[in-house]
Amino acid sequence: MYLTDVLFDIDRTKDSAAELYTDPAIEAQSEVEPSGKYAVVLHNDAVNGVEFVTRVIKSVFGYPSSKAIWLMLKAHFSGSAMLWSGSYNKAIAKKNRMTSFGPDPATVHKGASALTVSVELQA
Numbered sequence: 514m515y516l517t518d519v520l521f522d523i524d525r526t527k528d529s530a531a532e533l534y535t536d537p538a539i540e541a542q543s544e545v546e547p548s549g550k551y552a553v554v555l556h557n558d559a560v561n562g563v564e565f566v567t568r569v570i571k572s573v574f575g576y577p578s579s580k581a582i583w584l585m586l587k588a589h590f591s592g593s594a595m596l597w598s599g600s601y602n603k604a605i606a607k608k609n610r611m612t613s614f615g616p617d618p619a620t621v622h623k624g625a626s627a628l629t630v631s632v633e634l635q636a
Contacts, residue, residue, distance in 0.1 A: 549634050551604040553597045553611075555588045556629040563589070565617035569628060570596060573610050596630075604632045 555570070563585055570581040574597055588594035597607060608630045616625035 547601045547634075549601070550598045551601045552595045552633050552635050553604050553607050554593050554631045554633055555584065555596050555611075556593045556631065557588045557591075558626075558629055560620050560623050560625040561617040561628060562620050565614075565619065566628065569611055569614050572614075573607055598635055601632070608632050 555566075563582075566585045566588075567578070567581045570576060570584055571578065574581075576584070584594045584596055597604070611630045612627040615627050
C-alpha cells in the first residue's frame with residue numbers, strides 16, 4: 514500500500530477507466546468535422562402541403578418567398594432539390610431544424626410526416 518492510497522482513499526482494485534466520464538458537449542467540440550462541402554437535400558413527398566414546405570424553407574434558410582417556392586417546386590417535380598451547401602456540422606444542423614417542424618398540421622390527418630431531408634457529400 515502506498516501513502517497516497519491512504520491519504521486519498523484510493524481503491525486500486527477498481528478499474529479507473531470504467532469510471533471516466535466525458536461531457537457530451539466537450540466531446541462534440543473535440544470531434545473532427547468531415548472535410549468537403551455537404552448539401553442539404555429536400556426530397557419530395559406527396560402529403561405535406563406546398564405552403565408548409567415553402568414556409569419551412571424560408572424559416573430555416575432565410576430565403577425570400579420566390580426562392581423558397583422555386584426550391585419547393587423543384588423538389589416536387591424532380592423528386593429532390595438541393596437547398597444549401599456548406600460545412601458538415603451546419604448542414605446537419607439545418608437538416609435537423611427542418612425536420613423539427615414535424616408534419617404539416619393541415620395534412621397530418623392524411624398521414625403526413627416530417628419533411629424528408631438528407632445531407633449528402635458534394636462531389
